[in-house]
Amino acid sequence: MRDWQGKRYWLIGxxxxxxxALAAKLSGVGAEVILTSRSEEKLNAVAADLPGRxxxxxxxxxxxxxxxxxxxxxxxxxxVVWLAGAYWPFGAHGWNAEQAEIMADTNFTGAMxxxxxxxxTMISRDRGHIVFTGSLTAxxxxxxxAPYTASKAGIMALAESLHADLRKTGVHVQLVxxxxxxxxxxxxxxxxxxxxxxxxxxxxxxxEHMNSxxxxxxxxxxxxxxxxxxxxxxxxxxxxLFA
Numbered sequence: 001m002r003d004w005q006g007k008r009y010w011l012i013g014x015x016x017x018x019x020x021a022l023a024a025k026l027s028g029v030g031a032e033v034i035l036t037s038r039s040e041e042k043l044n045a046v047a048a049d050l051p052g053r054x055x056x057x058x059x060x061x062x063x064x065x066x067x068x069x070x071x072x073x074x075x076x077x078x079x080v081v082w083l084a085g086a087y088w089p090f091g092a093h094g095w096n097a098e099q100a101e102i103m104a105d106t107n108f109t110g111a112m113x114x115x116x117x118x119x120x121t122m123i124s125r126d127r128g129h130i131v132f133t134g135s136l137t138a139x140x141x142x143x144x145x146a147p148y149t150a151s152k153a154g155i156m157a158l159a160e161s162l163h164a165d166l167r168k169t170g171v172h173v174q175l176v177x178x179x180x181x182x183x184x185x186x187x188x189x190x191x192x193x194x195x196x197x198x199x200x201x202x203x204x205x206x207x208e209h210m211n212s213x214x215x216x217x218x219x220x221x222x223x224x225x226x227x228x229x230x231x232x233x234x235x236x237x238x239x240x241l242f243a
Contacts, residue, residue: 001211005030010077013084015042017183021203027052034074061110071117079129080118082111091146100147107151126170132159134177139227143243163215176206177218195223
């Protein structure tokens, strides 16, 4: 169990849904939370409901300069949680080039930008905690989700590689791969979503993982197990089942 009292955690993508729920969880155990997204108005509304110290720092994750300015405003932090995401449900059919690029630039390249902003300081002081939010979709290709799935697979590979580099240092890298969470993003789906979680449930899962020494956590457990086992299937069987 970590000592959260007085720690400063920077949450990227904290204006609603999972990010807001995790901010409430961390604030409730005594951490100061720095809240970032593009909407200052939404961030202020989240901050107003938190019991502890907060700092609102708007930023655009598609801009390295914007993230650098936000990092300077945030100051010295003990940890960072990447929660930002964009999503539209489509694949090869009905491909939308603009939306696909937004998903790639927000979900994956945004995470790369954040790593470039925060990791050098963490590595130089040999202390820090960075948590990346991926998705169960990262474990394999799925229909009607090519841009989103690709961006989340990139996050998983990024987190795994950084963990490989830093696992014997004072910088702790973690990855969470959630399933379906009820947000404005999943509201866009017109298909059945098994094991749907509320943001507060998912935030509790992430908080428990952040208190552990483990690297990755796919959840919900049984639903995540389906995706993880799918990686070991021969392609002919995998696509017969998952596509």
